[in-house]
Amino acid sequence: MPAPPGAWRAVWLLTRLRLQRLLNVSGKGFSFKKGATSRAATPGKKRGRWLLGALLLLPMLFSSGNIARHNLLNMHCLLDQVAVCQAKGSMNAGERVLAPVIAHLIEQPFSTALAGALTLQLALLWLVSLLLPLGMGELSKPDWDLEWLVTLPVDKGTLLWARVLERTLVNPLGLLVLWPCTTMIAWYSNQGWFAPLSGLLACLLLLALAAMLRTLVDTGLRLSLSPAQLGNLQALLSVAGLFPMYMGMSFGMGTGGFAHAWAAAMPAWSAWTPPGLLVSLLNAKGAAAALPAALLLAQCLCLMLLGMALLRRQLRHGVVGAGQREASRKPVPAAPPAGRWRAGIGTVIQRRELSLLLRDRNFLVQTLLMPLLILGGQALFSGQARDLHELLSSPALLASTGFFLGTYVLMMSAFQTLNKEGGALWLLYTFPVSVEQALRQKAQLWAALALLYPVILFGAALAWQDAWRWDMAGLMLLALAGIPLYSLIAVALGVFASDPLATEATSKIRPAYTYLYLLLTGLYIAALAAGSLAQQLAFVVLTAALAVALWQKARDEIPYLLDPAASPPARVSASDGLIAAMLFFTLQTLALLLLKGKVAEPLAQVAIAFGGAGALTYALVRLVYWRSKTAGVPRMAHGKHPWRWGTAGAAISALCGIACTLMLQPPAAAPAGASPWTGLWLLGLTVLAAPLCEEFIFRGLIQGGLRRSLPAWQAIGIAAALFAVVHPPASMLPVFVLGLCTGLAYERSGSLLAPMLVHAGYNAVILAFQLGK
Template identity: 90%
Template sequence: MPAPPGAWRAVWLLTRLRLQLLLNVSGRGLAFNRGGKSRPATPGKKRGRWLLGALLLLPMLFSSGNIARHNLLNMHCLLDQVAVCQAKGSMNAGERVLAPVIAHLIEQPFSTALAGALTLQLALLWLVSVLLPLGMGELSKPDWYLEWLVTLPVEKSNLLWARVLERTLVNPLGLLVLWPCTTMIAWYSGQGWFSPLSGLLACLLLLALAAMLRTLVDTGLRLSLSPAQLGNLQALLSVAGLFPMYMGMSFGMGTGGFAHAWAAAMPAWSAWTPPGLLVSLLNAKGAAAALPAALLLAQCLCLMLLGMALLRRQLRHGVVGAGQREASRKPFPAAPPTGKWHASIGTVIQRRELTLLLRDRNFLVQTLLLPLLILGGQAVFSGQARDLHELLSSPALLASTGFFLGTYVLMMSAFQTLNKEGGALWLLYTFPVSVEQALRQKAQLWAALALLYPLILFGAALAWQDAWRWEMAGLMLLALAGIPLYSLIAVALGVFASDPLATEATSKIRPACTYLYLLLTGLYITALAAGSLAQQLAFVVLTAALAVALWQKARDEIPYLLDPAASPPARVSASDGLIAAMLFFTLQTLALLLLKGKVAEPLAQVAIAFGGAGALTYALVRLVYWRSRTAGVPRIAQGRQPWRWGVAGACAAALFGIGYAALLPPASSPLMHINGNGLWLLALGVLAAPLCEEFIFRGLLQGGLRRSLPAWQAITVAAALFAIVHPPAAMLPAFALGLCAGIAYERSGSLLAPMLVHAGYNAALLAYQLQG
């Protein structure tokens, strides 16, 4: 029998085991094993998810870093009474005003007031790294991870050190809130590009203390409270963690609020706590860093050893708590009786969803209470609660606030509709309705509940107004129209984000999909504040198409939900068209930046960038389709009489376009005036645009929508999306062109037909303009 592993090897093995478990259930595609064969199946669901996470990681880090930067600069402006930015705050002062302020801040050590404020901020964010993982983690989970770990041939102290170590390394929320803050402290202390590394090391010290406290708290609670009490406590902790989070992030917002008053009143002894010593260490230069470094390491070591002694005392009688086992012997409490109102609402599935919401207090608090706490916390901690009249005087801000309330309710409810099924997910497949219908009914229910908050807010705002304002009413309607669409988006993303069969509570929701939902929500809020009605309506159309596309992908995934190794066969979908369109316009923008100054003629720059971006997008999409053996890829040469339908569609579209241009004054004409070599314009309008745009909008978008919608709906939606990428004055003729091209593609089944329609339309309009 082999000897038990040594202390360090045991800690490493247990930490590696925990990391491997988390990587397996979160779909990262990494492994520590050196061999073995996987089960043969269709392409795994986890393939490619690392790419989505990587794409979303950069804006997340940028956003967190920007918040941490303004937190530090705003505290410097207010507490150090910097005259040029004290009145407005750092966010409204402008980069030109802040440049000399930043240069002076880097050259000089932090003032006592600023160091105390940063100490308070680090302490608050450290508290967030303890409370929110407890409130969102495995506290109320029936199975306790530690119960089976103690059966391993490892000493208890090694086991506990391994548990603390893995919680130090695997705390993504703590890393997200603490690392940008410590990095910015190091940056403005003059450490330059070494700041991320020193900030990470400082962050890990605080995360180690957070891991020890978190382990002490959840171990003690597990041993003393019943499962029902743990569930209630978890709901309370999820709410309690919001207050230090918003207070810690509020230093960069506004110029008032009691958070700044607390920061200014920090006592001198706070500089000798671990957060205070950490600020002193990051801000020190040369030999001056020796004393805070020695004191910080000594304090951390003492606190960790003290925490380990308390942990061993907690577990002196084993890991089975009397409260847990005695509670399991008691009969399960009967469900509270429901009134007649509950029996008369919606469908059976919707009533079942309401029952689950009423029974799960944690779910109820996170769904209906957290949105109000988040919005109220932002107003209170930023000092803007006294300026509520600004909410009523700004239609865009009012509409955005109502939309935020509704979509946050959806993120905590509709987004997790599969996750809440848990191990009983298979029951959905036994209902007398399809799983797709069940999910659609859930989306309708959550959309109705999410509309309650914005309706109350908008009703109160309209009642408070002295006179009717059409602008405000229009923005309110756009905000309300977006909530049902985002309910579909949330349920569809929840199909990909949720893993209800996962054994770890933290792995039941994939963070990348959550951040994607938040990003899409932010884009809609930006559109509400854009100020242009055309842009706002265009974004509503784009959101509707996105909802249909994501629902289509989710519907393909539904038959494979219970098999974690299988996925649906690859087929062209509307989401492919949306991704290709975004890629095409992004590459076009990058190409224009690269060609600036290298090609003298502007029209040549546009033509080269357009053609190059289109060719690269086409090549990348076809490469992905070839590797995944995708079915339904659009073809150019095949079809039924493409020349006939192409010529007929070109004539109809050209007649409409020329008639529309003739009715407009010359200054408002949507046509591009020829300034330079007309050959470049001819190549752009007659060759590049038909080839690139028809492949994306007709081949991918319309072809993908056709799987879920009737022909006229798919043609109309694709034409509307094609129109909104054009200037406002050209939207109507572009929409007509899209309809003609879509009909030609539907009738012929070949991409050649819409390409001929597009080329003929552009050629006719160019000829019309050349003749004056």
């Protein structure tokens, strides 16, 4: 029998196991075995999630570092009373104004006021690294890791030290909030490019203390409280973590408030606490760093030993509490008869969802209370609560706030729809309704609940107004119209983001899709802030198409949720068309930039860029379809009477286009002194390139993909609306009619030749009519 490993080797093995688990959960499959042969694992579903996570991680790290930088600079401007930036704050002062301020800050030691403020900020962020992991965990469930660890042939003390060490290293949220702060303190203490390393070491000291206290708290609570009490306490912890998080990040915003007042009133003894000593150590130079370093290490060592002694005492009778597993069945009280009002609310699926929401108080708090606390905390700590008059008087700001409040409720609820099923996911497949119908009913329920918040906010704003404002009412309607669409988007993204069968709480949701949902929310808010009604309506149409496309992809994925290796067969979908459209417009813009100054004729630049972007998009799409053996690829031949449908559609759309041209805008005259090549470039662009490129994308991919999930009239209408919104506002109506005609021709003929003929005939007639005038 081999001898058990030593203490240090056991700590190293257990810590490496935890790090490997974190890498596996994060989706980073770059673990290698040296010279080992084993059975090939079953391949998982290939979705490229690691690429999405990597692309979204960089902006998050940059944002966290920028917040930490402005926190330090703003506190320096306010507390040290720097004249050039005290009135405006660091965020509004400008880089040219801040440059001499930063140079003086780096050369001199931190003032007592600034050091006290940084001590307060580190203490608050340390609380965040402690409270939020506790709130995001699952305290009401047994700690299977600890119960497995005590079965190993290793001393209990070694196991506990290993557990504290791995919680120190494996705390992504703690690193995200503490490391940028300590790095900025070291940077502005003139440590140069050694600042990230110094900041990391300082951050790990604080994370070690947080890991010890976290282990004491969750271990002691599991041994002394029942699962129901633990669930209620976890809801309280998730709320309590918001206060230090917003206060710790609010020092960089505004030029006053109680957060800055607290920072200015920090007592002198706070400099002798671990956060205060850490600030002194990072800011000290030479031999002056010896005293704070010795005191900091002594304090951390004493606190860790004290915590380990308390942890040993907690576990002196074992690691399983008496209330975690009940051996006998409790008597179930008779349920009171449900009233008619409750029995008549929604469908059976929706009533089940409401029952689960009322039963799980942690989920109830995170869903319905957390959005209010987050927005309220941001307004309170950033000083925006004093600008309530500005919120109620600004239509764009009010509509954006109400929309964000509703969509944040959806992120905490509809986004988690599939994940909340947990191990009971298979039960959805036994219901007398399909899983897709069940998810659609849940999306409707969460949309109705999310609408309550903006409706209340908008009602209060309208009651506060002295007179009715049509511009404000219109933006409110656009905001309310977007919430049901984002409910569908949240549920659809939740299908790809959730792993209900995962045992790790952190691996049940893939954060990349959460950030993608927030990015889409930000785009809609930007559309609400845009002044043009045409742009706002266009984005509503794009959002509706995106919701339908994502729902179609989720519908294809639903039959394979219980199989970790199977994926749906490759078929043309509406999302392919949206991606192709984005690629086409992006390539066209890049081509115009490359041709600028190289081609003298402006129309020639447009024609070459348009045709080149369309040809490259077509080639890339067909290459992807060929490699994945995609079914349902649109074809130009093998249709039913394409010439007949093309001629009829071109005649109808051209007559409508001429009528709209006469009513809405005067005919355009031919430019005087134009080059003889202008007509050829214009003819090639409108009659040849536009029908070939646009019909492949909008009719072949978008309408063809929508046709798998929707009736013909809905697929034709959505594709025509998308086709119209990418054109100038003055031509949207005739282009929409053109889209209907081309869509009908494609539906009846089954060939891309018919809509291309319709499009080419329409453009030729309209061009001849305008030039003839």
